[in-house]
Amino acid sequence: AQTVTQSQPEMSVQEAETVTLSCTYDTSESDYYLFWYKQPPSRQMILVIRQEAYKQQNATENRFSVNFQKAAKSFSLKISDSQLGDAAMYFCAYRTPPTSGSRLTFGEGTQLTVNP
């Protein structure tokens, strides 16, 4: 079974600064997807960024980018120019391939605080 580990229960960053959230995972599969989701106090899960395991290039979405190290099974999220609206719980997630049911396994989450 796959496992996802987020070793930072809480992180804080100053507004306009950069912060990196860590995530590691364990799998024996070669075809999979990785995601970062954001959950603000409204509890709505919002997809931040995705990475296909077969792609070597790191995904980027505006101020959000990932550092995907497949051999090390590491998938960190970098938030640049942090904004107050970035404050939320961030979850790293592993998705199995369709042949295994496309199931998501989530990490424990990292609570991000953005200080003005």
Next chain:
Amino acid sequence: SAVISQKPSRDICQRGTSLTIQCQVDSQVTMMFWYRQQPGQSLTLIATANQGSEATYESGFVIDKFPISRPNLTFSTLTVSNMSPEDSSIYLCSVEASGSYNEQFFGPGTRLTVL
């Protein structure tokens, strides 16, 4: 992305009763899932709702406790049966549509409190 609604958004129930949660999507989707998020914790997959057949449950979840229906490609229900305070959680529906770049989108969740 798909627009997903859940009903009810929250409920307070008595021990021993059952609650059915509805998930409605604004377009046909291939995959629908139900997750549980216990207070202060991460999300755990309960089951995959299969259209026209029995749901596929994850380890630790059983059909008698969490019966699921999926009568068509836009709708599913999750029932929490014979509830106890330990069932107090947020229950979330998610969907994955073909051609969606393998992304799953989540509903707003149902906050359940069992007294």
